[in-house]
Amino acid sequence: MSDSGKTRKPALSTRRKASSRREFIRSAMLATGVVTLSLAGLLPVMAGTVNRLRPPGALKNLKNEQKFLAACIKCGQCVQVCPVNAIKLADLDEGVGLGVPYIDAREQACDFSCDGLQCVLACPTGALTHDLDYPADARMGFARLARPESCLAVQGKGFKGVARGKDFKGVLRYDEIDRWNPIPVAEHPYDLELCDLCVRQCPIEIRITQCVEKEKQRDAARKAGTLARVAEEFGNECPPRHAIELRPVSSEDSEGNSVVRMLPTVLDGCVGCGVCEMICPVDGEAAIVVDDDKQTNWG
């Protein structure tokens, strides 16, 4: 009794041998199948079709998001903290990009109305780099006037009404209306002699204007001998460079007369947030779009 099963290996019957062989083959097939399927997730990445506008601070450079896709733990905490719900998570068609955050600027751009880059702060893995302190340091992409022929400013046209129609779901923060809560673009009609929405709503340009105002207040406070707050004193949230402006360009109309047109011109302070692409009131695709960035180098 005591030595049974200890010294001799029990001989397997032919039937059990065959069944264990079948199990081995099944297991090998399962392993091959599942690994092949998981590797299929690399295809969209290798084909380069998954590069998209990512939240600020994403570890990426032009056409290489490898670090970002690897560092992201796919939890969506960035999605949850965004006050304008600009961030979405990618689906299975993006392979290993599944669950990784992206921004569809035409639908809802990042307007930095959180002020503090909440998504960067929320990121548990540093896939959105913590080296980023201020919106002006971000480089999500770079705006480009892709369809100048449809641009209202180029045509010398004004704009009256709501920018994207009354059914548009996107929101923006309008400081003059509510400093803390973004409101639907559809509830904010414009009446402009010359359309300058891309410049008017650019968060960088808005901030620069505010900074100029603050500087005036600071100087007045200094003159009056009252102590200004540290942030007012140093203005370290002030974007150092302009992002976009309307530049006059001379051209000829169909009758050969010289006319001056206003051309939205993207400057090197552009952070690629996509607000210009969202707000652009032309039908269909925007006249100005944000390209996958050429100058990011967080990676």
Added chain:
Amino acid sequence: MNYIKESLSQVFGNKPTRPDKSKQPEALKEIYASKRGKLTKAALEAVELEHHGTFFRKWQRRRWITLILVNVLFLVSYKFDVQLLEGAMTASRFIGFHFADLNSALQVMLAYKHVVLNLVIGTTTVFVMWLLLGGRTFCSWVCPYHLLSEWAEYLHLWLVKKKIVKNHTFHRKTRSVFYVIFALLALLSGYTVFETISPTGIVSRAIIYGPGLALIWVGALLLFEVFYSRRAWCRYVCPIGITYAVVGTMSPVRVSYNAEACHHEGDCRKVCLVPHVLDLTIRGMAHDVNQDVGSDCTRCGMCVDVCPTDSLNYKIKGLDKFL
């Protein structure tokens, strides 16, 4: 030490070690001998019938409620902005504290080859939490795919009973092979390859952020489990299970077996997700009168619920010394 070694051996796919009969304690041998010829079918049925009426499925009920509550808390935290549990199963913040799923964190570390402090904090917190709570407790008490798979399992068992489908088993070492492959793939490719097909992450995100195409993959897995192989993903593939089973080797929360009243009829093994851990309930297979179930056990409590003689119970190792 023996518990850890034996547990790990089972986790990585080996059969439980047969006890050396010469080393089995006399008390256990007497218990086995005393049952000879006494365990009649009628007696067994009587005990089972009595058991049904008492607290059948108590732990399953508690577990399902916990699992649903945790996943609903994720959803509610986001939808109503209550900020209790933000994020998803892969990484989250519970009242501000970082939590990171150990396996997802491991994939990220291997692929990205760089670890930020937040991730270290999140991983440590979760490690300590599951160390205290039992390791694979994650699987049965929290993982949303586990519940879907459990429902699919009922369908599968019904179809098997009707002789419409047959269960196909795989070798349990396949899961260890997957573990190594997925770790290597993350390390070599630089992408978190496993996360793409992990139903845990997919289902968790679908609950919180809304459904997507990825649920098709989860559906396919469930169909595979219903029509081909019982609980195939959890049993033979998922590396998350291995990660937490390793943590569980050092956990005080275990299911404990007492051989005294056991009928060895095997009801516990029939309901178990990982029946190899319950091989010790087979007559002659226990090493001692009281023995803890290996750490591959998900602490789901199905065996505790189903055991007609109360021979399987939860225990917290070391707690009896304090009480």
